[in-house]
Amino acid sequence: MSDKVDQQAPAKDEKDFILERKERLKKLIEMGIEPYGRKFVRTGTMKEYTDGFEEGKQVTVAGRVMAWRGHGKTVFADLRDRTGKIQIYARKDELGDAVFELFGCIDIGDVVGVSGKLVKTRTGEVTVHVETFTFLSKAMMPLPEKWHGLKDIETRYRQRYLDLITNEDVRAVFMTRTRIVSLIRKFLDDQGYIEVETPMMQALAGGAVAKPFKTHHEALSTDLYLRIAPELFLKRLIVGGLEKVYELNRNFRNEGISRRHNPEFTMLEIYAAYEDYGTMMQLTEDLVVSVCGVLGIDLKTGIPGIDLTTPWRRVSIYDALKEHTGIDFKTCGNVKEAAVKLGVEFDKTAKDHDVVNEIFETCVEKKLVNPTFITDYPIVLCPLAKAKKEDPSVAERFELYVNGQEIANAYSELNDPAIQLENFLRQVEGTGKEIDADYVRALEHGMPPAGGLGIGIDRLVMLLTKQDSIRDVILFPQLKPEKKEC
RNA sequence: GGGCCGCUAGCUCAUCUGGUAGAGCACCACCCUUUUAAGGUGGCUGUGCUGAGUUCGAGUCUCAGGCGGCUCACCA
Numbered sequence: 357m358s359d360k361v362d363q364q365a366p367a368k369d370e371k372d373f374i375l376e377r378k379e380r381l382k383k384l385i386e387m388g389i390e391p392y393g394r395k396f397v398r399t400g401t402m403k404e405y406t407d408g409f410e411e412g413k414q415v416t417v418a419g420r421v422m423a424w425r426g427h428g429k430t431v432f433a434d435l436r437d438r439t440g441k442i443q444i445y446a447r448k449d450e451l452g453d454a455v456f457e458l459f460g461c462i463d464i465g466d467v468v469g470v471s472g473k474l475v476k477t478r479t480g481e482v483t484v485h486v487e488t489f490t491f492l493s494k495a496m497m498p499l500p501e502k503w504h505g506l507k508d509i510e511t512r513y514r515q516r517y518l519d520l521i522t523n524e525d526v527r528a529v530f531m532t533r534t535r536i537v538s539l540i541r542k543f544l545d546d547q548g549y550i551e552v553e554t555p556m557m558q559a560l561a562g563g564a565v566a567k568p569f570k571t572h573h574e575a576l577s578t579d580l581y582l583r584i585a586p587e588l589f590l591k592r593l594i595v596g597g598l599e600k601v602y603e604l605n606r607n608f609r610n611e612g613i614s615r616r617h618n619p620e621f622t623m624l625e626i627y628a629a630y631e632d633y634g635t636m637m638q639l640t641e642d643l644v645v646s647v648c649g650v651l652g653i654d655l656k657t658g659i660p661g662i663d664l665t666t667p668w669r670r671v672s673i674y675d676a677l678k679e680h681t682g683i684d685f686k687t688c689g690n691v692k693e694a695a696v697k698l699g700v701e702f703d704k705t706a707k708d709h710d711v712v713n714e715i716f717e718t719c720v721e722k723k724l725v726n727p728t729f730i731t732d733y734p735i736v737l738c739p740l741a742k743a744k745k746e747d748p749s750v751a752e753r754f755e756l757y758v759n760g761q762e763i764a765n766a767y768s769e770l771n772d773p774a775i776q777l778e779n780f781l782r783q784v785e786g787t788g789k790e791i792d793a794d795y796v797r798a799l800e801h802g803m804p805p806a807g808g809l810g811i812g813i814d815r816l817v818m819l820l821t822k823q824d825s826i827r828d829v830i831l832f833p834q835l836k837p838e839k840k841e842c
Numbered sequence: 843g844g845g846c847c848g849c850u851a852g853c854u855c856a857u858c859u860g861g862u863a864g865a866g867c868a869c870c871a872c873c874c875u876u877u878u879a880a881g882g883u884g885g886c887u888g889u890g891c892u893g894a895g896u897u898c899g900a901g902u903c904u905c906a907g908g909c910g911g912c913u914c915a916c917c918a
Contacts, residue, residue, distance in 0.1 A: 371852065372886070373869045427881090428874040447875065464868075477876050501853035501867050503879050508853085510910050522853090565918055611917050612843095701915095713918080737918065755918090765918080825911095836909070 377496050380461050384491065389458070393492035396469045403439035405474055406482045415484060417442060418469035418492060420521065421462055423502060431459065435470065435484075438527075444470050445477070446486040459486070465495030513833055526828075529821045532651065533829055536817055539647045540624060541604065549600040549626060554589035556582060556606065562792045563587030563740070565783075567610040569619075582608035587740065587808070588795045590627050591769060595803045602626040604813065615825045616761060619834045622813040627769070631807035632742075633752045636766040637729055639809060640756055641666045644727075644816075653820060660822070662759055663726045670754070672732035673716060680720045685712050709734040724757035739779035741767035742805075758819055766809040773799035 384391045399416045419437035429448040434441050448456040462468055469490040475483050500506040505522040512519040512526075519526050541551065559578065561568035563585030571580050586603050593601050604624045613619060628635060645666055648655055655664040671679075674686045683694050691708040700718045702711045712734070724730075731754045735743045738751035753767035770776050773796050780791040817829040827833035 371869090373852070376869070423878070425877050425880050426874085427877065430875045430877085432877045432880080434878075443878070445876075449875075477878090479876075479878080481876090481878070483876085498852050498868055503867065504854040506853070507855095508849090508910090510849090511853095513910090518853095567917085609917075612915080614917090615912080617917075733918095739918095762918095838909085 373498055374496055377463055377494070380463065381494050381496070384461060384494070387458075389491060391491050391494040393467075393469070393490055396490060396492055398469070401439040402435070402437050402442040405484075406440055406442055409476065409482050410474060411476070413474045414471070415474055416469065416471040417484060419467065421464050421466050421468060422499075424462070424464050426460075429456075432483075433462070435468070443477070443481050443483040444472070444486050445475070445483045446489075451486070459489060462489075462491075463495060465497065465499045466491065467493040467495075510835070513827060513835055514838065516831055529817075529823060529829060530831060532821050533817045535651065536647055536820060537604065537622075537813065539650050540643065540813075543643055543646050544602050544626065547600075549602045549628070550598060552590070552593060552598070552601050552603055553605070554583075554586045554593075554603060556608075558583050558589075560790055560792050562795070563589075569608050569610045584609050585623070585810075586625055587810070588792055590625055591803060591806070591808070592795065592798045594627050594629050594769075594806050595798045595801055599629040599804075600627070613834060615827075616815070618814065618826050618830055621826070621830075624809075624811040624813055626809045626811075627806050628808075629804040629806045632768040632805065633754055633766050633807050636807040636809040637670070637754055639807075640764050640766070640811070641668060643811075648820070651820065659819065661725065662819075664758075668727035668729055668756070670729040670731060672750075673712075673730050674732060676720050676724075676728075676730055677712070677716060680723060681715065685715075691715075707736075709736050713737060721757060721762070722760040725759055727756060727758045727763075729754040729756055738767060739783055740770055740776075742770045742772075761815055762812070763815050763819065764809060764811045766807065769803070769806040769808050771799055771803040771805055773797075 381391050396418050397416065398418050399414075402417060402419065405413075405415055405417065417435065417437065419435040419442075421433055422436045422441065423434040425432040431446045433444050433446075435444050436442075446456065446459050451459060469492055470484055470486050470488070472485045472487040475485045477483050500518055500522045506512055506518050512523075520530070545551070557571065557573075557580040559580060561581035561584045563583075564587070566584040568581035568584050571582065572578070573580055585607055586605070590601055590603060602624060605622065606620050607623045608620050609617075610619065611617065626636070626639065628639075644664065645655065647653075648658060648664060653659065653664075655666070658664070674684065678684050681694075681698055683698075685691060685694070688694055691711050692702070695702055695711050695715055698715060698719060700711075700715050702714045706714070716730075732744075732747075732750040733741075733753045733755075735741070735749055735751045738753050741751040741753045744750050744752050751767055753765075755762055755766075756764035770779070776799055777791075777796045780796065783789075784791055814826050814829050818824070818826060821829060823829050
């Protein structure tokens with residue numbers, strides 16, 4: 357479909373309407389008019405004037421021409437900015453023949469600035485009665501269809517600007533994303549957390565298990581990896597005494613792309629010294645409740661089919677499994693036999709706890725619609741977490757599931773360097789991979805007990821904006837590059 | 843990587859079983875001094891994703907490729 361997308365096609369292929377627009381552009385230039393304008397001082401936004409209408413108020417606004425309704429000696433047009441839409445109205449008898457003709461050189465899609473008085477038409481629509489106008493940017497390309505908008509999914513992602521111009525709901529989603537991110541920062545800042553930035557390029561891609569992207573630094577003559585998680589660096593800062601830190605930024609994982617996975621995605625990681633995973637559970641609830649409050653999302657009814665009312669359910673992974681499979685895996689003698697019976701596929705060489713995890717993902721995960729904290733993960737699945745005092749076989753850890761997908765992951769951080777070293781060594785056994793020895797060294801200097809939390813921001817935004825695909829909450833999702841035509 | 847589905851005008855979509863493509867919007871011309879999916883009259887618009895094959899004839903059938911979507915696999 358690459359030919360559907362404009363890419364500076366040679367002149368011979370240009371459509372009539374583009375040639376016509378180029379002609380008009382030439383005409384403007386010949387008249388000494390700049391088709392691509394300069395700094396333009398506005399007195400306010402569309403929303404300010406449509407919401408707070410004042411008859412006769414002199415205003416200057418700027419925006420993109422979205423619709424054009426000519427009536428012979430008058431013209432109505434719609435101008436849109438980031439905040440909304442306002443109608444403009446021009447009359448030949450007021451502007452004069454020459455100026456009115458110039459006004460007629462405006463095409464749909466152009467960015468223009470207009471000055472005039474605010475009036476209401478007889479149907480009550482707030483309108484700028486145009487006295488002067490300025491070309492700010494002539495559009496050479498036509499806009500997508502005004503009524504149906506831009507639907508083609510590929511074009512929407514590849515030419516997101518068209519999607520944003522045309523589809524108001526898309527714009528709203530991304531405005532909401534921006535607000536969510538900024539509200540989260542404010543929430544954490546207000547609680548004394550400090551935002552830090554740790555390396556995106558790491559010699560060892562640690563803190564999670566995922567295939568990293570590899571790159572190379574010439575001057576250091578060394579291979580580096582794009583980070584798969586900031587965790588190990590953030591905890592070094594806990595060792596360093598920063599006590600309450602967070603980082604809200606990109607992670608990169610060189611794995612499959614799907615409705616729920618983008619190679620680069622935004623992760624929030626939070627660490628608090630002297631706390632534990634219980635604190636993080638509370639923090640997770642508080643954070644979501646706070647964000648919903650500001651956004652005006654009712655916890656009970658705001659997201660159809662999902663009840664966000666706190667406190668959220670807390671259930672151990674074994675109880676959740678029992679509930680959905682009828683099998684108690686804590687006492688179950690033959691896990692693999694149970695998996696076969698449940699129709700869950702697994703690697704024959706996998707260990708029992710991996711199979712249990714597999715069963716959880718297949719049989720339970722999708723059914724966790726309302727927010728649910730799953731706790732008591734087998735400690736072997738959590739090499740960076742502290743074991744429960746009363747039951748060392750499970751970790752002080754939870755994962756939060758909402759709408760069948762994992763949104764957050766947290767634990768009481770393991771701060772025993774000896775156990776950490778053991779866990780690392782067990783992890784890399786037989787893989788030929790290196791362990792992060794400096795992280796162990798950092799722990800040897802003493803890390804206060806701490807709670808750590810990771811929240812997938814894209815997935816949180818998906819939830820709060822009711823989007824089914826991660827691509828609809830990422831402005832420029834990763835796609836195959838367009839094929840260049842030769 | 844596997845399976846299924848999609849790709850037709852700038853955009854949104856039609857084109858039943860094979861007979862060389864249409865509508866609306868946009869665009870162009872003319873008319874129209876409060877319209878708002880403005881209206882009226884007339885007009886222009888195509889590499890039917892690409893390539894090969896079958897056929898007298900392919901947008902339509904077959905094969906290969908491209909891009910996308912969903913899904914499975916992968917994925918702490």
